Amino acid sequence: MPAMVSRGRGRRTINEINMVPFIDVMLVLLIIFMVTAPLITPSNIDLPSVGKASKQPDRVVQVVIGKDEKLELRSPGKPERTQSISAKQLVAAVREAQDGDDNNPVVISADRNVKYESVVKVMDALQRAGIKRVGLSVQLSN
Numbered sequence: 648m649p650a651m652v653s654r655g656r657g658r659r660t661i662n663e664i665n666m667v668p669f670i671d672v673m674l675v676l677l678i679i680f681m682v683t684a685p686l687i688t689p690s691n692i693d694l695p696s697v698g699k700a701s702k703q704p705d706r707v708v709q710v711v712i713g714k715d716e717k718l719e720l721r722s723p724g725k726p727e728r729t730q731s732i733s734a735k736q737l738v739a740a741v742r743e744a745q746d747g748d749d750n751n752p753v754v755i756s757a758d759r760n761v762k763y764e765s766v767v768k769v770m771d772a773l774q775r776a777g778i779k780r781v782g783l784s785v786q787l788s789n
Contacts, residue, residue, distance in 0.1 A: 708744045712757040738776040756784035
């Protein structure tokens, strides 16, 4: 109920919020969180493991992203061809390296220090161009 104040002739109500119950609730919540926070264990993330494939493909087109985020294309062949390409030339160069066979896989290899965004941009550009088999190269740890 609002408090009543009498001044002179009329009585006027004072509209104000009583803060004491709110402060009590906040202090109780603070104590609960302080007690339970050390009891919560951080969750572990299980990353997918990489198994060995039964047979690697014969012809693999490899897109290499260097530390400086420059692109390099390695094409299969008896002498393996390596050429530096720009992001705009990527799709055309990969199509040319596949020799018209869309089932030739394209593998993206990137340096450990390259931003993940750069790898995703390359993968996105290849998938938007309709290249079916795009994968990432990983290093197996023993």
